[in-house]
Amino acid sequence: MSLVFADLVRAARAALERAGIEDAPREARILAANAAGLPLDRASVSFDEPVSAEASARLNEYVTARAVRIPLSHILGRKAFFNHDFTVTPDVLDPRSDTERLVAEALEEEFSHVLDLGTGSGCILLSLLAARPEAAGVGTDISPKALDVALGNANRLEVADRCLFLLSDWLSNVTGTFDLIVSNPPYISADEMADMQPELTHEPRIALTDEGDGLSAYTAIIPCARRHLRPLGRLLVEIGWTQAPDVARLFEKAGYVDIAVLPDIEGRDRVVRGVWPGD
Numbered sequence: 482m483s484l485v486f487a488d489l490v491r492a493a494r495a496a497l498e499r500a501g502i503e504d505a506p507r508e509a510r511i512l513a514a515n516a517a518g519l520p521l522d523r524a525s526v527s528f529d530e531p532v533s534a535e536a537s538a539r540l541n542e543y544v545t546a547r548a549v550r551i552p553l554s555h556i557l558g559r560k561a562f563f564n565h566d567f568t569v570t571p572d573v574l575d576p577r578s579d580t581e582r583l584v585a586e587a588l589e590e591e592f593s594h595v596l597d598l599g600t601g602s603g604c605i606l607l608s609l610l611a612a613r614p615e616a617a618g619v620g621t622d623i624s625p626k627a628l629d630v631a632l633g634n635a636n637r638l639e640v641a642d643r644c645l646f647l648l649s650d651w652l653s654n655v656t657g658t659f660d661l662i663v664s665n666p667p668y669i670s671a672d673e674m675a676d677m678q679p680e681l682t683h684e685p686r687i688a689l690t691d692e693g694d695g696l697s698a699y700t701a702i703i704p705c706a707r708r709h710l711r712p713l714g715r716l717l718v719e720i721g722w723t724q725a726p727d728v729a730r731l732f733e734k735a736g737y738v739d740i741a742v743l744p745d746i747e748g749r750d751r752v753v754r755g756v757w758p759g760d
Contacts, residue, residue: 487528489513489540500548508553515557516540550679563608567634572626574688575680576604580665582745583719583752584608587663592616596709598651598664598702599623601688603631603644605663610640619659621649624685651698652705660711665719666698667691696727703731703755712759722749729753 737755
């Protein structure tokens with residue numbers, strides 16, 4: 482008896498539910514569509530289409546990987562973020578919807594030159610450049626492998642001619658000034674890591690935690706960033722939802738003005754913004 486697409490979806494859903502995957506029905510459709518080579522928007526109208534034994538074998542590989550909590554994005558090799566798909570690997574942090582709040586806030590005002598600290602996949606920097614064709618930018622990271630991923634994404638989004646990727650520990654190798662600096666640094670404390678989802682064990686730990694209280698990146702970035710901001714330039718950082726008071730105080734101590742804490746779609750504190758008034 483030949484297989485049809487619905488058979489793949491049912492098999493994937495059952496296996497993912499047995500593995501305790503929370504959103505098994507949705508992920509089953511995604512994995513089955515990728516295994517069968519179908520666009521996801523056709524999945525709901527393709528249940529009776531025949532599929533090959535090769536597609537079934539691919540799906541089995543996908544489901545086996547997902548059952549041991551390898552992130553869905555690593556299995557597919559990509560993740561949707563702010564209007565674009567980004568290539569992701571175990572060398573970069575998985576782009577998350579919470580971070581889209583930072584991008585949206587950055588786009589509220591004009592900028593011509595942007596610096597992204599700890600760029601990872603490049604999702605923040607490249608989303609900004611794609612939305613502002615007149616802008617240019619620099620992305621830094623401490624990981625050469627992450628910078629390779631970011632460059633590949635820049636080429637795919639056709640913005641590579643407007644960005645530079647730099648191996649740098651935060652701002653240590655940065656020169657020049659910018660009217661916008663953004664960062665999603667590691668902000669999970671060491672104590673919190675033990676309670677995080679198992680998928681995070683497949684992501685670079687250095688991009689998740691500072692192995693301390695979760696605040697050391699802000700202590701390094703906020704005072705130094707002002708030396709690379711033009712007058713009235715903005716610094717935007719993503720934060721953990723409990724960190725707003727501590728991070729806002731660092732902005733105040735460093736002399737920023739117009740400091741604001743901005744919520745994500747769930748209403749949790751997610752981004753802190755400060756404006757550098759100039760010397």
